[in-house]
Amino acid sequence: xxxxxxxxxxxxxNSSEIPSASSxxxxxxxxxxxxxxxxxxxxxRSRKDKEDEEEILVIKGIELDRNKFVKFDVFINDEDDxxxxxxxxxxxxxxxxxxxxRSDGKRKSTVLRIAITELLEDLDADDDDSVIVTLVPRAGxxxxxxxxxxxxxxx
Numbered sequence: 001x002x003x004x005x006x007x008x009x010x011x012x013x014n015s016s017e018i019p020s021a022s023s024x025x026x027x028x029x030x031x032x033x034x035x036x037x038x039x040x041x042x043x044x045r046s047r048k049d050k051e052d053e054e055e056i057l058v059i060k061g062i063e064l065d066r067n068k069f070v071k072f073d074v075f076i077n078d079e080d081d082x083x084x085x086x087x088x089x090x091x092x093x094x095x096x097x098x099x100x101x102r103s104d105g106k107r108k109s110t111v112l113r114i115a116i117t118e119l120l121e122d123l124d125a126d127d128d129d130s131v132i133v134t135l136v137p138r139a140g141x142x143x144x145x146x147x148x149x150x151x152x153x154x155x
Contacts, residue, residue, distance in 0.1 A: 024036050026147055026149075027063070027145045027146060029142075029144070029146075030135060030145065037131075038131055038132075038133050039151070040129060040131065044126060050117050054153065054154050055116050055117045056151065056152050057133065057149070057150075057151055058150050059112040059146060059149050060146075060149075060150070061109060061145070061147015062109065062144065063147070064097055064107065064144045065106050067106060069099050069140045070095070070140040071139045072138055073093075073094050074134070074136075075089045075090065075091055075133070075134040076090050076119060076120075077123070077132035077134070090122060092114050113154075135149075
């Protein structure tokens, strides 16, 4: 089995089988589902802290052909759920590249930032040391590379 990839049976996996973001080798092709346990720099933040700083999931170094339609979805699970299933997973967002017919080069590099403070509250994951992030390829991702996944804060 490829590191960072899990073969899921009927959409269910044991969260203890999910590799940490530091153990998955990035950059990594997005030619199949990628699941990683991403550490959170801060946890148990107060209401004021949450109002002052938004917790942001950052998928960096997204390398792709700018002339190709690309889409992948991002899901987050609570690290404490012993089994990840569709009913205990939150949809965080999608990345979509609309083809741009440009002659100044075929590849581009970009970043996806998704605010996750409220999503973590919905998952009851405020006190968790990490969250499980899943990238699900939907279209045109065979030639897409992901540079890394991390959590940052923005005010």
